Amino acid sequence: MESPSLLRLLLLTVSLCCRPNKASLTLRPSTAQLFVRESLDLSCEEDSAGWTVKRNTTKKNMTECGDTWGDPAASSCTIFYTLPSDSGVYWCESREGATSNTVNITVTGGDVILQSPVLPVMEGAAVTLNCTTRTPSNLPADFYKDGSFIRTESTGQMTIHHVSKSDEGLYHCNISGYGQSPSSWLAVAVSPTTTTPTTPAPPPAPLLSPVRLLCHLVVFCPYCISTLLLVSLWRQRSAGPEPPVSMATVQGLDDEYDDVIADVTTEHDF
Numbered sequence: 001m002e003s004p005s006l007l008r009l010l011l012l013t014v015s016l017c018c019r020p021n022k023a024s025l026t027l028r029p030s031t032a033q034l035f036v037r038e039s040l041d042l043s044c045e046e047d048s049a050g051w052t053v054k055r056n057t058t059k060k061n062m063t064e065c066g067d068t069w070g071d072p073a074a075s076s077c078t079i080f081y082t083l084p085s086d087s088g089v090y091w092c093e094s095r096e097g098a099t100s101n102t103v104n105i106t107v108t109g110g111d112v113i114l115q116s117p118v119l120p121v122m123e124g125a126a127v128t129l130n131c132t133t134r135t136p137s138n139l140p141a142d143f144y145k146d147g148s149f150i151r152t153e154s155t156g157q158m159t160i161h162h163v164s165k166s167d168e169g170l171y172h173c174n175i176s177g178y179g180q181s182p183s184s185w186l187a188v189a190v191s192p193t194t195t196t197p198t199t200p201a202p203p204p205a206p207l208l209s210p211v212r213l214l215c216h217l218v219v220f221c222p223y224c225i226s227t228l229l230l231v232s233l234w235r236q237r238s239a240g241p242e243p244p245v246s247m248a249t250v251q252g253l254d255d256e257y258d259d260v261i262a263d264v265t266t267e268h269d270f
């Protein structure tokens with residue numbers, strides 16, 4: 001009689017603990033390099049409110065949008081006037097300490113940028129790297145990977161048609177008469193179906209922070225203990241010398257289980 005209730009409690013616990021709690025940071029414009037005096041929108045696309053944009057720069061680590069930089073809005077942030085000092089790594093963070101993907105951003109005072117995807121490119125997909133001056137120019141550009149010259153593209157755009165893991169690296173470009181762009185990391189994601197043992201994808205970052213885990217444990221322990229007590233009590237009674245447990249008693253116990261479940265549901269629906 002107790003097993004369906006226990007099962008329900010277990011399922012509830014699992015579903016609460018493992019509820020997706022993640023966000024991804026997206027940029028507008030979606031490029032890893034920007035000129036100075038541009039506007040940049042950073043938003044946390046999330047399944048629940050309460051995420052803030054944070055960053056590490058060479059000057060200061062772990063600062064939050066609104067501290068000394070950026071204008072925060074609900075789960076997003078705008079930098080209206082980019083400066084070279086805005087270069088750094090950006091991410092979204094929840095109140096519980098869960099973090100999103102990170103994005104490297106470089107703001108240059110120079111005259112050339114390399115526009116490349118900020119998010120990892122899927123293996124097999126096509127990617128276009130655009131080498132450009134502040135006013136879109138379509139001038140010929142030289143492309144480099146990890147410091148080595150690849151080729152010249154007459155329109156300033158280099159397309160890789162079928163991206164593979166070996167295309168991952170640090171890219172930059174230059175345009176004659178204007179100069180060189182900063183370098184940006186192009187990340188390649190291996191899709192699960194094409195994963196081979198020689199190129200394992202990095203494990204996903206843990207979404208359940210230690211604080212959140214502790215919170216779950218503290219919350220659920222009393223319920224788990226009381227449930228176990230109820231179960232053992234019921235076992236003792238049915239095994240004891242007293243007359244067999246009547247249906248009314250079992251019904252009463254069942255109601256108690258339901259109360260426990262109701263409590264869990266109402267108090268911890270965060």
Ligand SMILES: *[C@@H]1O[C@H](CO)[C@@H](O)[C@H](O)[C@H]1NC(C)=O
Pocket residue numbers: 055056061062089091102
């Ligand atoms: C930001 O800086 C902190 C403190 O130095 C470091 O622990 C953290 O890993 C950095 N975060 C990223 C995404 O680089």
Ligand SMILES: *[C@@H]1O[C@H](CO)[C@@H](O)[C@H](O)[C@H]1NC(C)=O
Pocket residue numbers: 102103104185187
């Ligand atoms: C950011 O840049 C560093 C150094 O170039 C690189 O190791 C890291 O993988 C980059 N992170 C992302 C998310 O591209």
Ligand SMILES: *[C@@H]1O[C@H](CO)[C@@H](O)[C@H](O)[C@H]1NC(C)=O
Pocket residue numbers: 140141142174175176177
């Ligand atoms: C890029 O820089 C290299 C080295 O400074 C130079 O030889 C080359 O001509 C430049 N390419 C373009 C397209 O400006």
